[in-house]
Amino acid sequence: MPVSKxxxxxxxxxxxxxxxAVSRVxxxxxxxxxxxxxxxxxxxxxxxxRDEELKNILNxxxxxxxxxxxxxxxxxxxxxxxxxxxxxxxxxxxxxxxxPSKGYRVYFFxxxxxxxDKAKAKAEELYPGIEICGTRNGYxxxxxxxxxxxxxxxxxxxxxxxxxxxPKQEKWLSKYKDVLGVPVNIGVGGTLDVMAGVMERAPLWxxxxxxxxxxxGLKQPSRIGRLMALPRFVFKVLGSK
Ligand code: UDP
Numbered sequence: 001m002p003v004s005k006x007x008x009x010x011x012x013x014x015x016x017x018x019x020x021a022v023s024r025v026x027x028x029x030x031x032x033x034x035x036x037x038x039x040x041x042x043x044x045x046x047x048x049x050r051d052e053e054l055k056n057i058l059n060x061x062x063x064x065x066x067x068x069x070x071x072x073x074x075x076x077x078x079x080x081x082x083x084x085x086x087x088x089x090x091x092x093x094x095x096x097x098x099x100p101s102k103g104y105r106v107y108f109f110x111x112x113x114x115x116x117d118k119a120k121a122k123a124e125e126l127y128p129g130i131e132i133c134g135t136r137n138g139y140x141x142x143x144x145x146x147x148x149x150x151x152x153x154x155x156x157x158x159x160x161x162x163x164x165x166x167p168k169q170e171k172w173l174s175k176y177k178d179v180l181g182v183p184v185n186i187g188v189g190g191t192l193d194v195m196a197g198v199m200e201r202a203p204l205w206x207x208x209x210x211x212x213x214x215x216x217g218l219k220q221p222s223r224i225g226r227l228m229a230l231p232r233f234v235f236k237v238l239g240s241k
Contacts, residue, residue, distance in 0.1 A: 003063075006080040009236055010055060011045045013064045013071060015082045021065050022094050028062065028184050029104060029158050034177040036061045036170075037186040039088030041068030042213070042233040043226060044166050049236070054167040057174045065091060069210035070230060074237045087212075089201065092161055092191045095184075099159070100129035107155050107182070109148070110138035110163030111192040118196035133157050138164045145176075152180050159184040163192040190216075 003024070004015045016024070028035035038044070038061045048055040058064055065086035066072050075082035099106055106123075108116040116135035123130050134155035136148055152160060160182045162169040169187035177185045193199035201207075202215035217227040 004081065006075040006078065006082060008040075008071065008074045008078065009045050009049050009233075009240060011040060011048050011058050011064070013040050013045075013066050013075070013082075015075065015080065016065070016086065017083045018086050018090065018094060021063065021086050021091055022098070024063055025091075025095060025159075025184055026098075026102070029102075032183050034180065034182060035063065035184055036173055036177055037063045037065070037184065038170055039067035039086070039091065039187065039189070040064050040071055042070030042074070043229040045071065045074075046229045046233050046236070047167060051167060054170060057167075057170050060174075061170075068213070070213070070233055073210075074233070077237055077241060087207075088186070088188050089191045089194060092186065092188050095159055096123050096127050096130060099131070100127055103131075104158040105131045105133040105156060106159045106161065107134045107136075107152055107157035108132060108161055108163070108192055109136050109152065110161075110169065110188075111196070112139065112198070113137040115192050115196045115198055116163075118198070119192040122195045122197070138162075138168075149176055149179060152182065157182050159186070161186055161188045161191065163188050163190065165189060 005012045006015050038058050048058055066082055067088045069085060072082045072085050108119055120132040120135050123132055162173050164172055173185040190199055194201045202212040206212060206215050213230055217223050
């Protein structure tokens with residue numbers, strides 16, 4: 001079934017539910033052809049308006065889910081249907097949840113040293129039987145990249161979660177996905193940090209009140225400047241109508 005897409009400030013985002021997103025990921029695994037998946041929030045879309053390479057990667061991606069209340073709001077403002085927010089963190093959890101019964105192997109790549117291993121331990125506790133077939137932190141030089149690629153290839157994951165931040169994760173996955181040969185490659189931002197307990201996720205009431213962005217800004221004062229992306233996004237979307 002063709003998926004409907006919405007163009008927001010030049011970035012094409014899929015209009016789908018979490019259930020549909022998970023079933024498309026399963027299709028990618030069955031297909032075996034490397035697929036790139038991005039989770040687009042307002043900040044990523046704003047970055048893409050200034051970063052042509054990121055914009056082209058997103059528009060060439062196999063699936064771009066609407067991560068964030070801002071993305072869903074923008075689609076509605078533009079008169080398009082967008083059933084719900086599909087947060088990258090939630091999508092990752094759904095995929096980890098089904099992995100033991102489906103036999104999917106998962107690789108955690110990114111975040112500070114030790115974080116991916118803690119996230120692995122958490123995944124093993126939450127999803128018994130899961131096979132996290134490798135971990136690697138996200139701090140490396142260009143010279144390390146061949147080794148990282150070899151390690152991931154040897155581990156043979158079905159799903160590669162890359163937590164290197166935006167746009168590094170999207171650019172890295174786009175560059176290497178074909179040599180890696182991993183069916184599903186997703187940029188997941190702070191997901192491993194949250195799983196490892198290094199970073200807190202906003203409480204449910206804040207997520208429901210569409211205030212997750214505010215929570216992250218307050219918890220990590222170094223991100224305060226990044227909060228400005230949201231009002232800029234709102235003005236740009238309204239201006240593009
Ligand atoms: N990160 C990394 N390598 C880098 C830069 C960042 O592994 O060179 C990690 C960082 O430790 C964090 C994750 O990328 O765990 C996501 O960072 P951020 O919260 O900035 O994510 P974003 O909001 O950009 O998705």
